[in-house]
Structures are given as C-alpha cells and as structure tokens.
Amino acid sequence: MRVAIYEGIRQAVGQLIANKLRSFLSLLGITIGIFCIISVKSAVDSLEDNIRDSFRKLGTDVLFLSKMPWNEDPGENYWKYLRRPNPSYKDYEFINKHVKTAEMVSFTVFAGSKTAKFQSNSVENCFIIGCTQEYPSMFNLQLSEGRHFNNLEYRNGIYCCVIGATIAENLFPGIDPIGRTITLAGYKAYVTGVVKKSGNDIINPMNFDEVIMIPYTMMKKIFNTKPEGPFSNTNVNIKARKGVDIEILKDDVIAALRARHQLQPKEANDFSLNEISLLDSVIKVFFGVLNIAGFVIGGFSILVGMFSVANIMFVSVKERTNIIGIKKALGARQNIILLEFLTESVLLCILGGILGLAVVLIATLVMSKVLEFDIYLSANNIITGIGLSVVIGILAGFIPALQAARMDPVEAIRK
Numbered sequence: 001m002r003v004a005i006y007e008g009i010r011q012a013v014g015q016l017i018a019n020k021l022r023s024f025l026s027l028l029g030i031t032i033g034i035f036c037i038i039s040v041k042s043a044v045d046s047l048e049d050n051i052r053d054s055f056r057k058l059g060t061d062v063l064f065l066s067k068m069p070w071n072e073d074p075g076e077n078y079w080k081y082l083r084r085p086n087p088s089y090k091d092y093e094f095i096n097k098h099v100k101t102a103e104m105v106s107f108t109v110f111a112g113s114k115t116a117k118f119q120s121n122s123v124e125n126c127f128i129i130g131c132t133q134e135y136p137s138m139f140n141l142q143l144s145e146g147r148h149f150n151n152l153e154y155r156n157g158i159y160c161c162v163i164g165a166t167i168a169e170n171l172f173p174g175i176d177p178i179g180r181t182i183t184l185a186g187y188k189a190y191v192t193g194v195v196k197k198s199g200n201d202i203i204n205p206m207n208f209d210e211v212i213m214i215p216y217t218m219m220k221k222i223f224n225t226k227p228e229g230p231f232s233n234t235n236v237n238i239k240a241r242k243g244v245d246i247e248i249l250k251d252d253v254i255a256a257l258r259a260r261h262q263l264q265p266k267e268a269n270d271f272s273l274n275e276i277s278l279l280d281s282v283i284k285v286f287f288g289v290l291n292i293a294g295f296v297i298g299g300f301s302i303l304v305g306m307f308s309v310a311n312i313m314f315v316s317v318k319e320r321t322n323i324i325g326i327k328k329a330l331g332a333r334q335n336i337i338l339l340e341f342l343t344e345s346v347l348l349c350i351l352g353g354i355l356g357l358a359v360v361l362i363a364t365l366v367m368s369k370v371l372e373f374d375i376y377l378s379a380n381n382i383i384t385g386i387g388l389s390v391v392i393g394i395l396a397g398f399i400p401a402l403q404a405a406r407m408d409p410v411e412a413i414r415k
Contacts, residue, residue, distance in 0.1 A: 023348070026312040029305025030352025030392060031359065036301045038377070038385045039360045040294030046364075046375040048287045060276050061246055062138065063253060065091065065236040069272040084270045085261070087236040089216070092132065094260045095238060101249045103241040106134040107216060110233040111223045116163075116212060117183040118171040126167055127211045128184070130219025136162075138239050141208070146178040146193030149215050157217035159189040165197035166209040184212065187222050246275060302388070305352065306396045313345050313400035324404050325413035338405040345397020346390055353389030357382060 064070075067084040092107035099105075111128040135141070136148045145168075149160050161184070168177045168191075181190045195208040240249040250273050257271055317324070324337060357377070364375045 023312065026305075026308040027348060027352035027355065029301065029308040030349050030389065031305075031356040033298055033302030033305045033392075034353045034356030034385050034388060035298075035359050035363075037295060037298030037388065038357060038381050039363060040298060041291060041381050041384065042360060042364055042377050043375055044287055044290045044294060045378060045381065048283060050374070051283060061240040062275070063238040063240075063246065063250060064274040065095075065238065065253070065257075066272055066274060070274040081272075086234045087271070088234065091257065091260065092236045095236065095253060095256055098256045099238070099249070099252045101241055101244045101252045103239045104134045104138055105239070106138050106237045107132045108135060108235045108237070109216060109219055109223075111219060114185045114212075116167060116171060118180060121171045121173070123167050123170045123210075125210070126164075126184075128219075128223075129211055129213045130216040130223070131213055132216050135213075135237070138237055142196040143193045144196040145176070146191065149192050153192070154215045154217055157215060157221055159187060159218055160192050160215065161189045162193040162195060162213040163191055164195050164209040164211045167212065168194045184214075185222060189214065189218070250275075302392060305349075306392050309345060309348055309352075309393065309396035310400060312348070313341060313397045314403075316344070317341065317400045317404045320404075321407065322413055324407055325409045325411070328407065328409035329413065334405040337407075338401045341401035341404050342394060342397050345401065346393030349389040349393030349396065350386065353385050353392075357385045360385075 065087045067086060068081050087107075089107055092105055095102060096105040109130040111130060113125040114128050115122055115124045116126045117123075133149075133151065133154050141148075143162070144165065146162075148162055149158070152158070153160050161182070163171070163177065163182075171177065171182060172180060177191045177194055179190060181188050195211070195213075198207045198209050238249065238253055240246050253273060254269065258269065261270055263270065327337065360381075361377050364377050367375045
C-alpha cells in the first residue's frame with residue numbers, strides 16, 4: 001500500500017515536470033474553483049463574525065423591552081404591535097423595584113435629530129438620546145475624554161451632555177470640548193464627556209459618533225417624553241445579575257410587567273422581551289443561504305476543473321499503457337494500479353487547491369487593507385478547501401484509474 005502511494009506521488013511529480021503547460025492548465029480549473037468557493041466562504045464568515053460581534057456589544061445578558069419582537073417580520077403584524085403601549089418610565093421604575101434578578105435597569109428616549117451649535121460651528125442631524133444613569137454602565141460605554149454625567153447632575157436635571165466623536169471634531173476643531181457649552185434645540189448645555197470613536201464594524205448597533213446623550217431628567221424639561229404616542233421611541237433595558245440565567249430574568253420581568261399592566265391570565269403579553277440570541281438565529285439562516293449560494297457559484301468552476309483533471313488522467317493512462325501492462329505481467333494487482341493513479345489524481349488536485357487557497361489568502365489581505373474591514377482565511381476554510389480538493393481528485397481520477405486497473409496485460413504490452 002505504501003509503495004503504491006509513493007509510486008503515485010512519484011508519477012504525479014514526474015507528470016508535472018514533464019508536461020508543465022498541460023498540468024498547469026488542468027490545475028488552473030481546480031485553483032479557480034477552490035478560489036471561488038473559499039473566497040465566498042471567507043467573505044461570508046468574516047461578515048457574519050463582524051455582525052455577530054457587533055450585536056454582542058449589546059450584551060448577551062441583557063433583555064430589551066419594546067413593542068416589536070426582533071424575530072418576526074415587522075410588516076406581518078405591524079398594526080397589532082403598533083397598538084401596544086410604549087415602554088414607559090414607570091415600567092422602568094417598577095422593574096427596578098420588583099425584579100430582584102436584575103442587576104440594573106435603564107430607560108432611554110430618542111428625541112430624533114437636532115442641530116447642535118458652538119459659536120460659529122454647527123452640526124446638523126445630531127441624534128438625541130435621553131437616558132437614565134445606568135445606561136452607560138450597562139453597555140460599558142467608553143469615553144475618550146471627560147466623564148459621564150454624575151448623580152447630582154442627573155437628579156437635578158442639570159443641562160449637560162455627553163457628545164459623540166464626530167460631533168466633537170466638528171464643533172470643537174482643535175479645542176478641548178470638556179466644560180464648553182453647546183446650544184441644543186435652543187437650550188444651552190455644557191459638555192461633560194466625549195464618547196470613544198466607534199470601530200469599523202459593518203453594522204454598529206451602538207454607534208455614538210453622531211449622538212448627544214443627555215440626562216433623562218433634562219430631556220423631560222425640553223422635549224415631549226410622554227410614551228403615549230404610537231410612534232414614540234422609548235426603550236427599557238434589563239441586565240441580569242451575575243450568575244442568573246437570562247431565561248429566569250425573562251420570566252421575572254414578564255411576571256412583573258403583566259402585574260403592572262393588569263393583564264388577565266388568558267390575555268397575551270402587550271410587550272416584547274428581546275435578546276441577542278433572537279438575532280443570532282436570524283443571522284444563521286441568512287448566512288446559511290449565502291454559503292449555499294457560494295458553493296453553487298464555485299461548483300461550476302470546480303466541475304470544469306474536475307473534467308480537466310479527468311482528461312489529464314486519461315491521457316496519462318494512455319501514455320503509460322505498456323508500462324501498466326508490464327507491471328501487471330510482473331504481478332501488480334488491480335487495486336495497486338488503481339491506488340497509484342488515484343494518488344496521482346488526488347495530488348494534482350491538492351496542488352491546485354493549495355494554489356487556490358494561496359490566492360484567497362492574498363486577496364483577503366488586500367481586501368482587508370482596502371476596505372478597512374477584517375476579512376480572513378480561517379482554519380476551517382483551509383480544511384474545507386483541502387478536503388474538496390481530495391474529493392475532486394478521487395472523483396476525477398476514479399474512472400481513468402479503474403480503466404488502467406482493468407487492462408489486460410498482454411493487450412497493454414502490445415500497445
């Protein structure tokens with residue numbers, strides 16, 4: 001067996017050296033096929049990991065109370081969910097007081113886009129968020145300068161704010177923004193901190209570069225924060241205590257909210273509790289479809305490559321017919337001849353696969369630099385590429401190898 005494999009490898013190397021152009025053209029099909037499949041898989045895997053990491057920043061131990069569920073198409077039951085009450089500040093207070101499995105609870109109100117001004121500089125479409133004190137800690141919101149508003153500022157509704165990096169760059173070019181006063185919707189507020197600039201995530205659910213955060217107690221003074229409107233944008237976020245399973249937290253929150261909303265036992269919940277795992281299932285289905293599409297696209301190139309290798313193996317069998325006859329006359333068994341040619345075919349395809357993977361690696365490095373987004377060739381995709389090459393080699397070489405193994409030694413020597 002070892003001798004047959006060694007002989008197959010020796011013959012494959014001999015064929016490559018003796019017929020460089022023919023071998024190169026045959027391997028080119030495998031190289032292109034592996035490149036197509038693995039490059040698509042690498043891009044899809046990198047994109048999926050980037051999106052998953054982006055959503056994980058929201059916290060895997062956090063529940064998001066809202067009107068709409070995340071795991072349904074919003075268009076299907078839009079009007080049903082629209083009639084639900086918006087999460088309110090009273091919900092926040094009730095959960096904070098009665099749900100003991102919650103480490104912290106936060107409340108946020110989105111007031112839309114406003115213009116912020118400092119002296120002659122202005123930034124339009126700043127996204128305004130009014131939040132309770134827990135919000136920055138809940139999502140580990142990092143600052144590049146200054147601090148978050150403190151307890152005294154929050155309790156008294158002091159006019160202060162934390163601004164995003166982009167807003168700071170445009171309002172205060174070359175100036176330290178901390179302690180400076182900006183004008184927001186006609187009101188003046190001093191800057192206590194600047195949020196650290198967001199990364200290069202494709203989807204960034206917590207991109208605060210163009211956000212101005214103000215205390216909820218301040219927002220009540222200058223904006224309408226009543227949750228009664230159908231399009232009011234309020235959220236309550238609940239973080240589980242350390243060691244508490246999120247399902248236990250969910251049960252406790254549901255019980256508390258049903259009691260507060262005075263729902264009868266047979267009545268359905270009039271709220272949705274969302275978590276990151278709901279998005280994971282949606283992402284898994286979506287990227288599963290993309291991976292299948294990648295295999296289909298690359299499959300055509302692989303098919304062409306397989307026929308190219310099969311062709312070169314038929315030519316190789318024909319060229320060595322008399323040698324095969326001599327081997328069989330000297331006692332070589334069919335399975336030895338079969339294994340020799342299969343080994344040769346598999347080796348040719350593995351070489352083509354390695355070339356394809358090398359091209360993918362170069363392409364990922366270049367694309368990562370150009371797009372400023374990490375695209376990588378994972379170990380799983382390398383194994384997949386080599387595995388596909390082996391399978392293609394077996395499929396492409398089996399019929400030529402079987403033809404060689406079944407030759408009559410006398411007829412083969414005469415040819």
